[in-house]
Amino acid sequence: MSRPGFVLSVDAQTPPLVVFQGEKVLLERLPIDASVLYPPEALPGIHSLDAAIDDALDTPVDSDPLSALLKRGSRVTIVFEDLTQPVTSRTAPDVRQRVIEHVLERAAAAGVDDVELIAATGLRRRLTAQDLQRVLGERIYASFGPDHVRSHDAESDSLVTVGELPDTTPIEVNGRVASSDLVISVRLATAVGNEGAAAVATKLIGAKTARARGAFANRGAGAAADTNGADAFDGLVDTIGDKAQVFTIDVTLTPEPTGPASAFLSKREREWSLTDRALSAGLQAATRILPSRARVGLAQVSGVGYGVTSVVAGKPSSVHPLTESFLTQQQVGQFDSPADVALFGIPNPGSIGSSLNPVTAAALGLGQIFNGSTAEPVVRAGGTAIFYHPLTPWFHPLHDPAYIDFFAEVLTKTTDPAVISAEYEEKFAADPWYRHVYQTSFANHALHPFHAWYSAAPAIDHLGEVIFVGGDHEATRRLGFKSATTLADALEMASDSVGLTPSITYVHGAPVSVPEVS
Amino acid sequence: MSRLAVRLSVTAQSYGLEHVAETKGPYIFVSNHPSELDEALVRDALRHLSPRLVTVAVEPRRGIRGLVDQALSLRSASRLAVLLASGTSVLLFAEKTRTDDGSLAQLDLGAALLGIRTGAPLVPVSIVGSYRALPPWRTTVEPGRPRVQVLFGRPIRAGVGDEPSAVTDELAAAISTGLAEESRGWYGARRSQADGAHAPETAAGGEAGWRKIWKATATPTSPSRRRVWQ
Incomplete structure (x- = not known):
């Protein structure tokens, strides 16, 4: 049995907390009385x-x-x-x-x-x-x-x-x-x-x-x-x-890679040892000094590997519920009531080896609202979600040709999934060029950006406002969201819809679920 | 040959160390012995996992190294059992005789007996390509950093009541499967073992000696260079 998750109420003694922002790791001081939702600690990996x-x-x-x-x-x-x-x-x-x-x-x-x-x-x-x-x-x-x-x-x-x-x-x-x-x-x-x-x-x-x-x-x-x-x-x-x-x-x-260099990122900040603090200071310095491409590499080497917590085999209809219940018991955090404002950090997944494009990053972040570490949305209907991600408008030239056109041609006209589905999906699906690069090169299918965007739609409907801290201004606006430079600015922007003293919940750690995009 | 010299002269790759790492040591590594590079190759592959390692060959070594082995009584099973109890792993070149054509000779029962006596896990090791890199008639390694593979099999646990000959057969089968990987591939080697077909690399009789040498020193045909367009 792993150590259960808990909710920390931020007070004057609370140290700055780890927040992922793309390939960067920030240490953010949250407003007093904000709640921090820590997931249960991961089980140790199987040795043999x-x-x-x-x-x-x-x-x-x-x-x-x-x-x-x-x-x-x-x-x-x-x-x-x-x-x-x-x-x-x-x-x-x-x-x-x-x-x-x-x-x-x-x-x-x-x-x-x-x-x-x-x-x-x-x-x-x-x-x-x-x-x-x-x-x-x-x-x-x-x-x-x-x-x-x-x-x-x-x-x-x-x-x-x-x-x-x-x-x-x-x-x-x-x-x-x-x-x-x-x-x-x-x-x-x-x-x-x-x-x-x-x-x-x-x-x-x-x-x-x-x-x-x-x-x-x-x-x-x-x-x-x-x-x-x-x-x-x-x-x-x-x-x-x-x-x-x-x-x-x-x-x-295990939900996150475990290695001596990055283990402190999944620890609770109050329990950091001197070594953890030194590693954190080193990581902060490295992210300040290194150019962004090198930071992508840094994120990749910081984790040594994922541990295996269980292996179950057999008939799929019997095994699937067992796996789900094992993961639920291990990972779902508990909280009292949905907050007005929820904060999420979005790291770049190390296995991809390159920056997330803005459409995928937004879908990944918004997927946390319904498919995240808790069974229910942590933010109330009409509330505000604040994400940390740079949303740099960079697309992998080989993998993302359809994303490039989706971002440049579709999102400039509309962000409404119903309109996108009716007017653009057929055009992309029937385009022989996308099919050619999907079958013969290493491109995602033309429908991939559409399904990513549709997967974010329920969260966008549920939320009043979506703000990206550190988000590229133009890219964020094109996705239909707002960008802020700091958390204080983001809370100021959110005050129109959630008031001056909103309840805030920060979901600690990396996103636990990549939305299922076919 | 020193580990550094081996690293500089051949391109060594090791596989299967994850199976060893998951088993508690110390270990008894049982290997084939086609060339003089073998000890350094295995030591280099195990430098992190099992830095304390003594090497013993069934056929006594010549020269100063033979005298050192004698002085340390490394050829005695009791001495090796004491070393294993103190946490030192043992690398055994367990073939009864050294073949001059790179093939695997019959294994001595000593390795299995030591495993049964001490309970230490027996790890089959197949060294592939070292005969081609340094055949007995050469004094220096073939130029061009030839590719050499050290393949570690799944550890075999032997205990009191196990038949030494059965354990030795299991070790020989695991080493042979590793050796067959070069010609038949990873799956092909296991598939042919299931059919009971003897890998030609391990057949004791049958082929003439010169044919075995010819095969063992042939240049590998699989493309090792990375293709730009794929």
Whole structure:
């Protein structure tokens, strides 16, 4: 049992608190009487991962052991998480590699020859050969690459129809997965809801299905998950199509990377030792001196790796609730009542290795309102959310071509998701250039920025004002938000809607959930 | 050969250390021994994990090193058991004889007996490519920093009641699988082991000696250079 979370009321003795702002880490002094919501401390990682994986595979939940499911001559597909989940260590093998090695050893012993590995990318970009080697390790990549290790292609001609959405759109999934005898899904989660829907098929669907499933009209107000789509996929949790049986291996990770250099960031500031204070001062000095590109690198090296807190394998419909309840117990913070103003820091995820573009950063921040570290929104309806992020209008030239046009052409005209959905989505979805760069280069799908923006819509509706501290003025205005230089300015700006003495809640730590953008 | 010299002369890669790190030491590393680089290669790979390490080969070493081994009684099982009890790991080159063609010879039962006696985890180690880098007829390492791999297998626990020959077979199978990775790949090596096919690298008889040497010193065909366009 980890140390539970708690709510700290800021008083004159409270030291400045850690706030993430993109690649920077700030120390902010909050107004007196503000509440600070600390999440429960993470459980210590499992020491012997090999033994935990062996145990999970040999005694799965509601399923025969994996060795019994693998048969000579059968067609096996291993589906693994892409880079939406962090690369778990800079120096040691990734957790996905560790799990897949155990699976493949059993497959080899059973005499399975037809094995293929597919990254469950949904509408996200393909993984490069280098990404695949980082995630799977050189030896697995050399054994199966490049032909038998690949990323899911939502625009492929070989998609297979396995069902129907409520609006009669066919559910098309990856052809290889649907034609397999056994689909082994390796899933990682750092936070509640982080591993996505129970059905792994939601990450292996075609673009048309994804478009219908993620359409703005299908998203209920105040709920990020589209219930219609979830119902349609209920039948694809344990089997996909006629014969593909799914065996899942769920691994939960500590919410943040743990390493000697950055451990102090997840500690409570009152408990900082002298070493922690010295490290913090060093980090402050480094962020002041270093140029922004170097700061991105600094964020990457400061964490050593993610610990594994549990490994559970078996039938997906039985394993998924177990994983969710384990994460809920570990991570959800408790608070009394929603505040007028909520503060959030948004760091750049280390695994991406580059700055977040403003649209993704806004979607990530606003996703915290409904899918964050607490079950209920920490801010009342009509309240103000203050985020810390620079919102630098920088887009990855290779990964984000659709984002560049979405930001330049769509958001300059309107920020209303209903109008965007009606007027622009079809144009982007049908554009052959986006499809070309998605299939042959390493670009996110054209629908990706749309779904990111739709995922932020419930939070924007819920909130009265959204203010970004340190946000680029023009980019913030274009997204329909306000920018402030300091927290005091932001509170001054918010006073119009929440009064001069609002109740303030600061959600401490990094965001725990990247919103599920197909 | 010193660790620094080895680092400068070959491109060494080690895999599987995560399995060792998760098991409590000290360990008994059991390795094949195709060249004179092997001890330094393993020591270099284990410099953080197991800095205290003594090396013993089944075939006695010659010269001053042989005399030192004799003086320290390193060839006695009781002495090695005492060292293991004090936290020092042991690297055993456990082949009964040194082959001159880089293949794996039959393993001595001593490693398994030591593991059973002390309860220390036995770690199979396969050294791949060192024969090509420094074959017995060369005095210096092949130029061009040839690629050498040190592959650590999953530790094997042996205890009282285990049959030494069975443990030795398990060690030999793990080392052979590692050696087969070079020609068949990681999955192919495990797949062929499941079919009971002997990896050609480890077959004791059959092929003529010159063919084994020819194979063991052939330039690897897989592209090692990074392609710009992919």
